[in-house]
Amino acid sequence: MKRILITGAFGQLGTSLCEVLSNESILATGRAIITTEKYRCIELDITNQKNVEDVIRDYKPDIIIHLAAMTDVDGCEKKPEIAFDVNVKATENLLENFNGKFIYISTDYVFDGEKGPYFEDDKVNPVSVYGKTKLYGENLVQQSDIDWVILRSNIIFSYNDRTKASFVNWVVDSLKKRQMITVVNDQWNNPTWTNDLAKVISIIIEKNVGGLYHYGGGNFLNRLEFAKMIASTFDLDVTLIKPITTPELNWFARRPLKSGLYTNKIELDLGIEALPIQKALDEMVSLL
16 A cells, blocks of 8 residues: 655545545645545645655655645736745655655646647747746656656546536536626637546556656547536536637736647556546536
């Protein structure tokens, strides 16, 4: 049984990951914890070097899966110092106090979104503070002398009442209230179900692979199409979803528009196939 420390364990992906890895010895950490009898949970401020040092020394993990990050793209742009502390300095704190296997979850936001989808060896060029801090974190991991995996994903989704960051929750809850919503039709990705991504991480651990990988859902589509797919899966009124373009939203930070991640490398190395998005949604609903 492996000893696995998970940062950001109570978000969308962390929740799925703790379930998938339930047969391992898990230490679930976060700034605000949710008590459960399934695994040990403690508060951990990853920006506090002493706190990180103490937890790693006491728990002695074999593996750290680093999920915790400041992912509010506009928030990172408005408060770059905080974004740097959470996304860069905290990663450095973990790396400096650990010598096991380090799995770092990154993002398609390290690319500029000019000509996606992207392969692992495509040129990175982040256009936001969020993307720049995540790329900085990637560089710290790659420059370390420990066993590492960097796993980039994009638009992770689940239907979970634990987090306000869920796109699926927003679409479903809004349409259930008969509220009209606007969704961008010019941002392209391959959205990724958290349960599917968690299973991929478990296979990475099982097969003990290393290096840089991309993983995402089995289809490339724009966010409007994804919202309509969600509505249809939940038997909600698709006509309540209206298109809008990214410039019309006047967001503070730039977003990559034509993005998404090719999964050829990880499919070959792990012997898996990317899960089609409709199948992922159907499986997600079946678990509710």
